[in-house]
Amino acid sequence: MNDVPAPWPEVMTDLGLEFGYRSLMLPFAIVRHLVSIGVPAPFVAQLTGAGDLARARIALGDHGMFDWDGDTIALLLAVRDQGAVIDVCAVRSSEPEEWHLLNGEGWLLGDEWLHAAQIGTVSRLRLFGNPFEWLRGAGAGICLLDWSREAIGALRSLGDGVTLTCDDDGAAERLRQILTWGGLPVVAAHKGQIAA
Numbered sequence: 001m002n003d004v005p006a007p008w009p010e011v012m013t014d015l016g017l018e019f020g021y022r023s024l025m026l027p028f029a030i031v032r033h034l035v036s037i038g039v040p041a042p043f044v045a046q047l048t049g050a051g052d053l054a055r056a057r058i059a060l061g062d063h064g065m066f067d068w069d070g071d072t073i074a075l076l077l078a079v080r081d082q083g084a085v086i087d088v089c090a091v092r093s094s095e096p097e098e099w100h101l102l103n104g105e106g107w108l109l110g111d112e113w114l115h116a117a118q119i120g121t122v123s124r125l126r127l128f129g130n131p132f133e134w135l136r137g138a139g140a141g142i143c144l145l146d147w148s149r150e151a152i153g154a155l156r157s158l159g160d161g162v163t164l165t166c167d168d169d170g171a172a173e174r175l176r177q178i179l180t181w182g183g184l185p186v187v188a189a190h191k192g193q194i195a196a
Contacts, residue, residue, distance in 0.1 A: 016085035020051035030055050043138040052078035058090050066090045066100035079106030096132040107151045109134050110142040117162045126165045
């Protein structure tokens with residue numbers, strides 16, 4: 001019961017069109033760099049084919065936000081919700097634990113995995129600690145970009161039919177503490193591969 005969820009059909013938005021244009025200008029050196037740091041080449045191909053990967057100069061702002069046209073070079077990931085690009089996540093491999101959002105609408109990478117867990121087609125859901133871990137894991141799970149009420153509520157609503165897995169015991173314990181509430185999903189450390 002851990003089938004790989006099908007991606008949502010693509011829904012075009014103004015942000016999606018703008019991001020798609022930016023993704024066309026992705027230098028191949030970025031693709032080589034991603035593969036060299038452990039991102040599986042087929043996943044890079046999937047993201048570039050979908051127009052979900054770009055690079056740009058951005059201006060870092062306050063409270064984890066960014067704007068276009070600054071001095072900081074960043075890798076950009078499309079943040080989708082049911083197939084529509086709703087936000088953009090900017091990351092830098094030099095600071096993998098920091099990321100910035102364009103408009104603050106997106107809170108999750110891997111929404112198709114969360115949906116699969118919600119409808120019961122996935123019983124184990126891997127939670128990645130940052131966008132680069134999510135990339136290295138070929139997007140086979142979720143990465144929370146914003147620990148908002150919506151995010152915590154979505155994880156809590158999974159109930160005990162879904163086991164959330166983290167990369168280590170410490171992360172699993174922190175997640176347990178955050179989610180302590182009736183209907184808590186099971187949280188475990190990630191030990192090896194989750195069957196796809």
